[in-house]
Amino acid sequence: MTSSNPATVYRLDYTASSFLADRIDLVFDLAPSVTQVRATTELHRNPDSENRDIVLYGEELELVRIAMNGKVLAKPDYATDNGELRIPDAPDKVTLVIDTLLHPDQNTSLMGLYLSNGNFFTQCEAEGFRKITYFPDRPDVMATYTVTLRADREKYPVLLSNGNLVEEGDLPNGRHYAKWEDPFKKPSYLFALVAGNLVCREETFRLADGRDVLLQVWVEKNNLDKTAHAMESLKHSIRWDERRFGLELDLDRFMIVAVSDFNMGAMENKGLNIFNTRYVLANPRIATDLDYANIESVVGHEYFHNWTGNRVTCRDWFQLSLKEGLTVFRDQEFSADRTGSESGRAVKRIEDVRTLRQLQFPEDAGPMAHPVRPDSYQEINNFYTVTVYEKGAEVVRMYQTLLGRDGFRKGMDLYFKRHDGQAVTCTDFLAAMADANGRDLSQFERWYSQAGTPRVKLQSHYDEKNRTLTLILSQSCPQTPGQTEKQPFLIPVAIGLLDSHGKDMPLRMEGDKAAPNSRTLELSEESQTFTFIDVAEKPVVSALRNFSAPVILEYEQSDDELLHLLSHDSDHFNRWEAGQRLALRRLLSLTKAVQADRTLTLDSAFIDAFRAVLTDTALDPALRELALTLPGEMMIAEKTDEIDPAATHRARQFMRRTLAENLEKEWLNAWQENRTEGAYRPTPQDAGKRALKNLALSYLLLLDKPAYGRMAIDQYHTADNMSDRLAALTSLVHSGWTDKLPEAKALPDHFYREYENEALVIDKWFSLQATSPNADTATVRKLMKHPAFTLKNPNRARSLIFGFCHNNMAQFHAADGSGYTFWSENLIELDRINPQVAARLARCMDQWKRYIPSLRKPAEQALRNVSEQSLSRDTREIIGKTLSA
Template identity: 70%
Template structure:
């Protein structure tokens, strides 16, 4: 058996592979306890490399034998050490045949080939293929694959791999085989096989060109009634990519397979996408509106990878955002187009920016801060981060903002024209955008190379006599250990002007850096390209001092520093034609007072909420012209994480108390309005997850959650009645969440009864039981003792990533009050689970380790406890995945 040793990999040390693969012929003799893999690979010396050594990677493999050009190699003719198999002075053209044995039933890491519920699955991104056979397992080695699967037919009747099925048949002793060929070159991380007892929904779909293709969604028996939405999402994705980018499905068959044990959300293996069940299975009984939307988004994301990731892939793992950031942007645009309601695109934009601020901004400010294109890593699995994905998507979006939709499409077309079938870099993508539009985007490269969230300060000066307005924009970015000084970014800054009544004003300027026509933006929006540390523009013909609508549609992933009064923010919330900025103004207004309340809690001062905020919320709630989904987002308070991000020293208990006070105040002050909203919204039956109905449900259920903030038994009964009568999981979960999180004795008793019923009703539905665990894990009333009781529940297991995420991650990442308990019990629970998970599944353990990445900003007593816990974990023998995270946190 072999294993890897820990080392740091640097982007600057990239060297081309010494040998390139031409063809790969794989044969799997599938057996749960001992699978035999025969890999026949034709390797050709790479003229860009001076080395004549063949370097192959392997992990947890038993090497049976090696043939080189038909001759068996003796042990002294190759070197095998620390997971590297090296053959020196290999011929220009080398045909290797390598036989290995692997043990799928012992593979709890869920990387490489493993078993889930008796079925075989693979996960090869990033470096899982080396757990299957010795191979030049790197993304810039691309080849055509032929795969033959052999297995017991009764036990494994379905045999799937990438590409097209070219042959199948019977074998002696009740066995059978299937042979698959993928006509396209691909790196090993896109390889996949699936074998087991599965059933599928399939349809023939006609592409825009008239060619017919077979679409299949494979699931375990009993789940076929939950596949319709995934199939519809796939068809919508195919059509959207044809219409928006002119990209057509290039295979005769496209398959989605759902598996319950999976580390990620899904994987874009060429033609054989493997999905976590949570992003495939849905019907009204088990899935919420959010689940339906997520399924459509993730199905779209993985399908879009067929071109942005598969046909054009990344040269090395430092370029991961080349495929992930670009494809997240594409799935965001797809989802926004699919919503179709009045404020649909704004609603999607708000959801995406909220994710960025709640998760990526803290990452940028913590121990795991790294550029969109990292410079080094110890374990690549640790860099599947919100910076790579979500911030990467914002970087791609800025291209479209700067170049317009047509210009962006021109850049995409040139990118595919130049690089189809190649493994390339982020710089290659930038060059395609620049060359297609004849633009100098050299400075834009800083978005790839510099870590941290830029801060943009806006200062204004109005000259009433001259009727002119000066806007001074300045940028900065906090230093990081690797980059003490940051170069200025190219920041597209969109803005508009409103008069005292909330009407848009015309933007006039002779400054060449100001662009007045901006696609996908309301009239009156202008764009400035901020390229220097500070620059000033002057607007003329401004008849009165305006209210500035700054950073419209979040035109760049920056933190805006601009002081506006409560009255100005309230005006923007009520009247800004940019729907995103209406929401953002409300968030800024609420966050300002949440911080003041937090300060008051810390200093034991009286807690008060100004009427300005209450009335601003009242006006949003009363405005029937607004999209209900937008109203729900606008009336949802900033999260505890976002409050923490604005504090120099984080005090979790004070944050929780301050936010709870604001919720209770808004609940009491607007009780009549909340009740009216709840009682008057009518949603037609039967249940449909379509956006209009989903938006109405989100507003109605938000009203219910506010009503539960009091201790009125009659109002509490509304939630119980909704729970009992719900014909869909959205309303059932909303009622149960409202009761569970209300935090008073009346709701607690009601919640206990509903929780018992919920478990009995859905005990056989794994994804719903995940919700049951998560609901209790995030309740502010439940601490570490309750978590340990739940961890002892027969339905709980750390071996399943979804179940681990529902309870342990739910508590440690989303229960601020209890995780940061002053007695340290939350941290102890966290440490116990990290150490146990690290022995089972290091990837999941490493992700859980991130819960304390900002511990050094906690108040002193918590900081001390957190550091003690971190040192305790670090003192143990850790995997490469977890060790990198823990050591980086301790180094801050």
């Protein structure tokens, strides 16, 4: 912990490492209280560096011995200062032998080597390897690794590391060893080891080239029955990457290991992926449809990193989106392809854009706004953000939109041909895309260097006499921290036109031979005009189809035009978007009415539009569920000048209740007609039906009719899957029926007793209570005293503390400031345990300066109370930027 401001690292200050590593041999003698590590590293001088000093990094290490080329070193042969070990004026070739001692049982940060449920695990991205040994721990230093693990055989029968197992055997005193070799050079952040009492599901899998490989999913014994879906997801991922990008698994085996204490979702360590149990364990009893989908997506994401991140990695951490944005795009495409239908692809696209808008757009407008390729950081852990990941994926998607699917594949092929085995930059990826397609993409690089969400304004004019449609597109981008002036982006804007019958119209420009029904315009200047000819009638414009760029579209359309798009647009995304715009328009009006203490009303035209979607059985149930889900409270707040959480919450609740009252019959029909028959299947089709059914149930429970409460209770007791059971319980708790019906009151306790040995389900139990509109800080504080709660487990902390602070907007922003006090107290305590998780909790207050005045003062006081503490680098950077924005 530190009270001083950490140093800022700048991208433009990058210099190559003075020495490069050729190979490293690691030997671990594993024990919980004291683990001994011997690292033997062969290095050579980097010809691109003028520095003759060896610079190694280490944190929280007990250095026992260091020798260079056989000579034991003592100060002043080397110096240690602020996490660096420096050996001055070293020879051109060096073999270093370094002995360190670690204390895994004291490591609550979950970075480096730590214990979870008595087993050893590592997490080295971004800079965790320096908690294991002194090493040039930076992504552009790549070496081959040999790893020997020694441990007590009875306590730790399984010993795993990267690559291939080459040797194992017994040692004296009941100990044993395993030796692993990774034939591929990698940076230290991809190193991993696992040692413990684990079991595995394994299969032999034949690759496209005819090789047989071993696939393993390692878990604690009581979880083995929950690994089938993860294994199937891994096989689907391997096959998809072979077919879509021609990329094959390059090792003899591929391992997934599940751990319950983990800061992130998963980690792509070469050949040994370590996962949060949340993204591995599933069966119908404990996992929802969303859990099943997330497991497949995350398994795919980490497997795809084998090429986009491991075989080709980042030169420095500023290039993080080179691997993460690209791999998020790949996992999005994988998940979309796995749906097996165009409507399924649209559902996936809508879900991804909702995430972008709810999380990334606010980040772009807040104190932590940064480019996809940041220019500076104080703590790299703070830049594992939705901008780097989700906006980075949108940047990659725009390559495919601009170049076409085949052109994108050509660019990928050239990228791997040029850079396999290298640590490179985002500019190298852009160059591969440009060169493979013969295009000048120099302007496109601004997507990497400029922060903020661009705004695209569209104006349209139809000339009935000449049958032309003129579109004027203009762009701008708001100021962001450190960037006051922005240059025009290259923005792909996909356009369609609908006639009065809702049919797509041909789009022809002067000189065109073909007239497609949809085309992508390239906006590269501040303002451009595009004219379409032979337009038979005044069309309704369908703009930014499939969300072709991560921008805010400003285009005034009447309710009638939006209703036309909602009813007829062939682009499923824009059909959904029209409904969201209609709803948001009314929600903003209702929010103002709440603030002005006016009577709240909802027009019949909007209710009828909702009814039409709800009863349109030709539309995929999953699409209907998305179309009928109102914009979230944060989405509404982002569109207001000042954020008034209480008013926003009341406006949205009024709209939901009004829709429940006016569409009661239709909601009931939807609940009845979308029940699934037979054994549970987590298919997109069945999951979509369950989603629509359970949305209908949540609306019905807003009505003061005990029959619906009992209907939900019956669903809870008879459900054969967690999706239906959890949805019933959540709706009962959130709508207050657990206080109204005696039969419902006991259900939260019943749920807990039923699943008290299933940690992931208990996370859901904490979360559903923390996010209830009825849960104030007193409720959450009481839950924190429950025997099952601990701040030390990230999943548990996220389920309750984050659930309340991030996802219970009205209660967190209580007028008395109690939510902010709760946040500050828990942030300070969590920072002492796990700075990385604490820094994410700190982000709750990004928008505090936009709160209404009565909330701004207690919010600022809470922030200042935190800032006066001795904080980690991670949290201090967030709090400092939030206060000074």
